[in-house]
Every structure is written in C-alpha cells, then in structure tokens.
Amino acid sequence: MIETNNTLTNPTGPEYQxxxxxxxxxxxxxxxxxxxxxxxxxxxxxNPNPLATTPQPASAGTKVSLLSLSSKPSTPLLYALKTxxxxxxxxxxVIQEHPHEGRSSTDMGSDGGAGANASQSGSLMSPISHVSxxxxxxxxxxxxxxxDKKSPEKRRKPKNNIAKSNSSFISRVVVNEGxxxxxxxxxxxxxxxxxxxxxxxxWLDLSSPLKHEHLTKILFTKAHCLCHDVNNVTKSLNHIDxxxxxxxxEIIWYEPITQKYTRxxxxxxxxxxxxxxxxxxxxxxxxFLAAHMDGSLVVYDKEKDDSHFSPEExxxxxxxxxxxxxxQESLHVDKSVHSKHxxxxxxxxxxxxxxxxxAFAFSPDSRHLAVVSEDGSLRIIDYLKEQLLDLYTSxxxxxxxxxxxxxxxxxxxxxxxxxxxxxxxxxxxxxxxxQGHQSWVTAVAFDPWRCDDRNYRFGSVGExxxxxxxxxxxxxxxxxxxxxxxxxxxxxxxxxxPLQKGEAQGTSTRLRSDSNISNDEDEDRSTIxxxxxxxxxxxxLPPVLSKSVDADPLCWxxxxxxxxxxxxxxxxxxxWNRPQDVPNTSQVxxxxx
Numbered sequence: 001m002i003e004t005n006n007t008l009t010n011p012t013g014p015e016y017q018x019x020x021x022x023x024x025x026x027x028x029x030x031x032x033x034x035x036x037x038x039x040x041x042x043x044x045x046x047n048p049n050p051l052a053t054t055p056q057p058a059s060a061g062t063k064v065s066l067l068s069l070s071s072k073p074s075t076p077l078l079y080a081l082k083t084x085x086x087x088x089x090x091x092x093x094v095i096q097e098h099p100h101e102g103r104s105s106t107d108m109g110s111d112g113g114a115g116a117n118a119s120q121s122g123s124l125m126s127p128i129s130h131v132s133x134x135x136x137x138x139x140x141x142x143x144x145x146x147x148d149k150k151s152p153e154k155r156r157k158p159k160n161n162i163a164k165s166n167s168s169f170i171s172r173v174v175v176n177e178g179x180x181x182x183x184x185x186x187x188x189x190x191x192x193x194x195x196x197x198x199x200x201x202x203w204l205d206l207s208s209p210l211k212h213e214h215l216t217k218i219l220f221t222k223a224h225c226l227c228h229d230v231n232n233v234t235k236s237l238n239h240i241d242x243x244x245x246x247x248x249x250e251i252i253w254y255e256p257i258t259q260k261y262t263r264x265x266x267x268x269x270x271x272x273x274x275x276x277x278x279x280x281x282x283x284x285x286x287x288f289l290a291a292h293m294d295g296s297l298v299v300y301d302k303e304k305d306d307s308h309f310s311p312e313e314x315x316x317x318x319x320x321x322x323x324x325x326x327x328q329e330s331l332h333v334d335k336s337v338h339s340k341h342x343x344x345x346x347x348x349x350x351x352x353x354x355x356x357x358x359a360f361a362f363s364p365d366s367r368h369l370a371v372v373s374e375d376g377s378l379r380i381i382d383y384l385k386e387q388l389l390d391l392y393t394s395x396x397x398x399x400x401x402x403x404x405x406x407x408x409x410x411x412x413x414x415x416x417x418x419x420x421x422x423x424x425x426x427x428x429x430x431x432x433x434x435q436g437h438q439s440w441v442t443a444v445a446f447d448p449w450r451c452d453d454r455n456y457r458f459g460s461v462g463e464x465x466x467x468x469x470x471x472x473x474x475x476x477x478x479x480x481x482x483x484x485x486x487x488x489x490x491x492x493x494x495x496x497x498p499l500q501k502g503e504a505q506g507t508s509t510r511l512r513s514d515s516n517i518s519n520d521e522d523e524d525r526s527t528i529x530x531x532x533x534x535x536x537x538x539x540x541l542p543p544v545l546s547k548s549v550d551a552d553p554l555c556w557x558x559x560x561x562x563x564x565x566x567x568x569x570x571x572x573x574x575x576w577n578r579p580q581d582v583p584n585t586s587q588v589x590x591x592x593x
Contacts, residue, residue: 004034005034005212005213006031006032006033006034006202006212006213006214007031007032008029008030008212009029009032010027010028010029011027011030018467018469018545018547018549018564018576020469020545021544022450022579023578023579023580024579025563025564025576025578025579026576026577027574027575027576027577028563028575028576029211029574029575030572030574031211031212031572031573031575032570032572033062033195033197033200033202033571033572033573034571035197035198035200035570036197036198036199036200036219039171039199039219039221039222041221041222042222059224059247060196060224060226060227060555061553061554061555061556061567061568061569061570062195062196062197062555062556062567062569062570062571062572062573063195063196063226063227063555063556063567064193064194064195064556064558064567065193065194065195065229065230065242066191066192066193066206066230066558066560067191067192067193067194067232067235067240068189068190068192069186069188069192069236069237070188070189133283133365133366133367134384135283135284136281136283136287136299136337136383136384137287137337137338137347137348138384139338140338140339140340140342142339142340142341142342142343143301143337143342155234155239155285156303157255157258158253158255158260158261158262158302159260160260160261160262161259161260161261162218162254162259162260162261163175163259167263168221169220169223170218170220171199171219171220172218172219173216173217173219173259174216174217174218174219175216175259176213176214176215176216179215179216182205182208182210182215183215183257185208186205186207186208187207189207190205190206191205191206191207191560192204192205192206193205193206194228194230194242194256195567195571195573196224196226196227196228196244197571198224198571199219199221199222199224199225200217200218200219200220201217201218201220201225201228201244202214202217202218203215203216203217203256206575215256216256216259222248223247223248223250224246224247225244225245225246226245226246226247226274226275226276227244227245227276227277227278228242228243228245228278229242229278229280229288230242230280231243231285231288232280233280233283233284233285234285238257239255239257240256240257241253241280241285241302242255242256243278243280243302244278245274245275245276245278245290246274246275247274247275248268248272248274249265249271249272249273249274249275249292250264250265250266250267250268250275251263251265251275251278251290251300252264262302264300264302264306264345265290265300265306265345266306269306269308269309270298270307270308270309270345270349271292271294271296271309273293273294273296274292274293275290275293276291276293276357276358276359277290277291277357277358277359277360278290278291279360279361279362281362282362282366283366286301286303287299287301287347289360289369291357291359291360291371292357293356294354294356295351295352295354295357295373296349296350296352296357297349297350297351297352297357297360297371298346298348298349298350299346299347299349300345300346300347301345301347304342304343304344304345304347305344305345306344306345307344307345309335309346311334311349312334312335312336312339312341331350331352331379331381331387331388332350333348333349333350333386334350334351335347335349336386337386348386352371352373352379353373353375353377355373355374355375355398357371357372357373357374358372358373358374358398358399358400358401359371359372359399359400359401359402360372361403361404361411362383363404363408364404364406364407364408365408367382367383367384368380368381368382368408368425369381369382369383370402370413372398372401372402372415373398373399374398375398376393376396376397376398376399376415377391377392377393377394377399378390378391378393378394378399378402378411378413378423379391379392380411380425389528390428390528390530391528391529391530392423392532393529393530393532394413394415394416394417394419394421394532395417395419395532395535396417397415397416397417397440398416399414399415399416400414400415400416400441400442401414401415401441401442402414403444403446403458404446405446405451405456405458406448408425409424409425409426410422410424410425410431410456411423411425412444412446412460413444414437414440414442414443414444414460414462415440415441416440418438418439418440418441419433419434419435419437419441420434420436420437420441420444420458420468420470421433421434422472422541428530429530429533430533430538431474431477431539432472432477432538432539432540432541433535433538433540433541434460434470434540434542434543435540435541435542436466436470436542436543436546437460437462437464437466437468438462438464438466439462439463439464439553440462440463441460441462442461442462442463442553442554442555442556443460443461443554443555443556443557444458444459444557445458445460445557445558445559446458446559447469447559447564448559449559449561454473454475455471455472455473456471456472456473457469457470457471457472458470458472459557459564460557461554461555461556461557462553463553463554464548465548465549465550465551465553465554465568466546466547466548466554467546467547467549467554467557467564467566468543468545468546468547469543469544469545470543470544471544472541477539549566549574549576550566550568550572550574551568552572553568553569554566554569555567555568555569561578562577562578563575563576563577563578564576564578
C-alpha cells in the first residue's frame with residue numbers, strides 16, 4: 001500500500017444538508033485523513049476463520065482535539081450572561097464545604113468551543129469554573145511543581161526531539177516545510193486540530209485554506225494513538241502541551257511547536273493495558289488523568305519519572321470505607337493523591353472494576369468525575385476527595401461515552417443499548433431515555449450555543465453512521481405518574497449521595513453537604529448503587545434531527561460557534577456550517593424550534 005495525502009472535498013446536494021427548526025446546516029467540507037500502510041515490521045494478521053475470537057490489538061477511530069489560542073471566551077454570550085447574572089435559575093452550581101474554599105479556577109482557558117473534548121475537559125464552562133474550587137491534591141506539599149514558580153516564558157518542555165528521535169516506538173515524523181510561515185499566518189481566533197488515524201497522528205490548522213495539509217504528521221511503529229488532549233492552562237503562542245494515550249499503555253507528552261516529546265509509562269511500567277481516555281485535570285499545568293482498559297484510573301505528572309508501582313498500604317482512608325458490601329460500589333484507592341510518596345509517577349491510582357473504562361468527563365465545577373465502563377456502569381466520583389458518590393447502570397451492554405451539561409446539572413451517556421440517557425446529578429435519577437439510534441452510541445456532546453437556562457441542545461453520533469440532534473427541557477417531559485409519586489414520597493430516593501444532600505425539591509439554594517441530614521444516612525451507603533428504572537416509568541425523548549452523514553461508523557462529535565464537526569472510523573472529518581438565515585443563533589429560544 002502506498003501512503004497518500006489528505007484530501008479535501010466540498011460535496012453539495014440535499015443529502016449534505018441538516019434540516020432543523022432553526023434553519024439548515026450545510027456541509028462545508030469533507031476532509032479525508034490519509035491512513036498509513038502497516039509498518040514493514042508488522043506481519044499480516046491472517047485470520048481465515050470469520051467467527052474467530054482471537055483478541056485484536058486495541059484501535060480507535062479518528063478522534064480530534066481542538067485548540068484556539070485566542071483569549072476570547074469560547075462560551076456563548078447568552079449562556080455567559082445568564083450564568084453571571086442569575087446563577088442559572090438562582091441555583092448554586094457547586095456545593096462548597098467552606099465559604100472561602102480553594103483557589104479560583106479562572107485559568108481554565110478555552111479551546112474555541114470544542115464540543116466533545118471541551119465538554120469533557122470543562123473548558124467551555126468557564127463562567128461556572130470561576131466559582132472557587134480546591135485544586136486537586138491541595139495541601140500536599142509533595143505535589144508542588146517547580147514550574148509553578150516559573151514564568152510562562154520559562155515553562156518546561158519535554159526532553160527529546162521527536163523529529164530526530166531514534167526510538168523504535170516512533171517510525172517517522174513528517175514536518176511541513178513551511179511550518180514557521182503557516183504558524184505566523186494562523187488566525188489567532190482560528191482552530192488547530194490534533195487527530196489520530198490508525199498509527200498516524202496529525203496536527204492540522206482548520207482555519208487555513210490549506211487545512212488538509214498537515215503541519216506535522218507522526219507515524220508510530222506499531223502503537224495506535226487512541227486518545228489525546230490539549231492543556232488549556234499552559235497554552236500560548238509559543239507553547240502547547242499535548243498528551244497522547246496509546247494501545248500499548250504508553251503515554252507521550254508532546255510539545256508540537258518545538259517538536260519535543262517525553263514518553264511516560266514506558267513499556268507499561270505502571271500499567272501495561274491500553275489507554276482508552278486521557279484528560280488534563282482542570283486547572284493543572286502538570287497533572288493529567290488516564291483511563292486504562294483494566295478498569296484503572298491513573299493520575300500522572302508530565303514532568304516526573306516513572307517507577308514500578310505496587311499498591312500502598314491501607315490505613316489513611318485510601319479504601320472507600322462506605323462501600324464494602326459490593327466491590328462494584330467501591331473506589332479502591334491503591335495510591336492517594338495525598339500520599340507523601342510523590343517523587344515518581346503515578347501521583348494517584350484508583351481501581352474501579354475489572355472491566356475497561358470507555359470514557360470519563362470532568363464536571364464544569366471541576367469537582368466531580370463521570371466515568372462510564374464496559375460493565376454498563378456510570379459512576380459519579382468526587383475526585384478531589386477520592387470518593388465514589390453514585391453508581392448507575394444501563395439497560396444492557398456497556399456505556400461508551402459521557403459528557404456534562406454546561407451548567408453541571410445533567411450527565412449524558414450513550415451506550416451499546418442504542419440509547420442516549422439523561423441523568424440528573426442533583427436528584428440521583430434518570431430523567432429520560434433518548435431513542436433514535438439503530439446501533440451503539442459512540443459520542444455525545446452539548447451545543448452551548450443552543451442552550452439557555454431552560455432548554456438544552458445536544459447531539460449524538462453512533463456506529464449507525466447517523467448524527468442525531470436533541471432538544472431537551474425538563475418542563476417538556478411528562479413524567480409517568482408512578483415515577484413522580486415514588487420520587488415525591490421517597491426521602492432516600494432524593495438524598496442518596498453528598499451531591500444533592502440539602503437540596504430539597506422546589507428550593508432555590510443548596511445547603512452544605514452536612515446540613516440537617518441524619519448521620520444514619522451518611523453511614524448507610526447501600527443506596528449508592530441505583531436500580532435501573534423500568535422503561536414504563538422513564539420518559540422517552542425523540543430527536544429533532546436524525547441523519548445519516550457518513551458511510552462509515554461515526555466516533556466523534558463537536559460543536560463550535562460556527563459549525564458542527566463529526567469524524568468517523570476511517571478518517572473523515574466533516575464540517576457542517578450553522579444556519580446563516582438567523583442573525584445570532586445563541587439568542588434564539590429553543591422553545592420556538
């Protein structure tokens with residue numbers, strides 16, 4: 001097979017239009033990323049038996065991390081004003097243990113409105129993240145980084161030059177000859193994109209007329225990059241921190257402008273299972289969280305060396321004492337972020353289950369973590385306290401993707417039951433099941449430019465090659481009577497986790513988590529695992545759009561101010577421009593759609 005270049009086409013016609021209430025989304029372009037041929041050292045895998053169950057190497061479709069170097073807030077004006085002035089219907093967005101708790105998170109940054117990735121990193125939710133929240137591991141002097149004391153101009157970079165690397169892990173690096181000129185011509189409000197396809201990883205400029213010409217392309221020998229993320233705290237015109245997780249379990253910290261890199265978890269010294277998801281911890285310059293396919297969550301420091309890891313002795317509250325009846329209900333802390341042994345990686349090590357973690361997302365308030373797994377579970381974790389709060393399960397099959405609403409009130413999941421589910425964090429309950437997909441749901445994301453304090457727009461894509469858009473408003477849903485009666489009459493159903501303690505239905509403020517709630521409820525954590533609601537008692541939400549937008553299964557979705565972006569497993573990145581017949585889509589009420 002001969003390696004080809006990326007291609008860019010501009011298809012037109014009715015089949016390339018998305019008709020929604022607010023107008024018509026038109027396909028702007030379709031960029032096909034070149035799939036590299038197998039490495040010469042790779043012997044062809046011959047499998048004549050089509051029913052064979054021989055395990056294959058972990059792989060993933062094309063996922064994209066978007067980055068804007070502009071200091072302009074990426075949050076739409078309508079939502080930002082509503083949040084700043086009214087606090088989202090006068091309800092506090094976080095529960096503070098102390099009135100002057102923690103540090104300000106105004107350094108969260110933005111990434112140009114990148115839907116799926118941004119929703120998971122919380123970067124689109126800057127108005128909420130302004131609320132003070134303690135830093136991860138705050139109070140542990142062993143975590144203090146030397147970089148914290150340096151100016152951004154002297155920020156540390158990785159050690160090795162990737163273009164001159166003689167590592168067997170990297171096959172080849174192709175740098176655009178006009179890279180310096182392309183970077184100078186880059187619009188400050190434009191979007192960079194980092195995308196993986198097979199064993200290749202590309203850096204692209206989506207705001208350039210030559211967007212299909214990569215700035216840098218890295219070919220790895222055998223490993224496939226499965227996930228990646230950009231640090232919005234450390235980004236600048238001359239510095240970008242990027243992390244990549246691989247099918248071999250290894251992680252690369254990469255600085256694309258200087259072409260420097262460092263390998264972490266080399267040869268799987270800490271965990272040798274593939275990395276399914278990786279994210280920078282909100283507000284942190286150095287720390288990031290990686291989900292491994294053995295059911296572990298591991299916190300790494302980009303600047304620390306790795307060492308063989310063995311679980312630390314229990315005794316400092318490192319094992320969740322509340323969940324001992326069912327191993328699934330526990331968060332096993334094999335190493336706490338508050339451990340004094342922080343000279344080497346890992347910074348923290350949490351074991352959730354024995355099945356793979358498919359995705360996770362940080363909440364907009366930078367306090368909680370939503371994790372979905374192959375065992376069909378959704379876990380809500382207070383990652384600052386290293387405590388499991390709630391555990392939900394799907395109807396059947398694994399959950400594949402997860403994201404938070406811009407205000408942090410709701411969590412979306414998509415899974416192998418072909419459903420998108422809406423969960424209320426405050427009420428610890430299912431709000432609605434969204435039916436419309438005909439196969440596994442692979443990505444979900446909210447559209448902040450179509451959300452206000454009453455209505456929510458979100459999208460989903462799946463292996464049925466379809467893009468679905470949904471409009472959701474609590475007032476529009478007619479809850480079955482059986483569910484409403486049960487919730488009104490059951491105290492335990494409303495106060496089953498610290499997330500919603502003290503938040504009585506109909507009140508406009510939240511009380512502290514230790515307020516007027518019986519200590520017996522704190523001690524009884526048997527309800528941490530919530531039963532699956534029968535379909536007869538769950539509201540059903542239909543989509544406002546269902547459209548087949550690709551010939552191959554879709555795997556990624558994002559919303560920007562100008563467009564909707566999708567990608568598929570074979571490397572197509574499609575951009576759908578928003579309707580132009582509306583002066584400002586962010587100020588159009590969803591009630592009119």
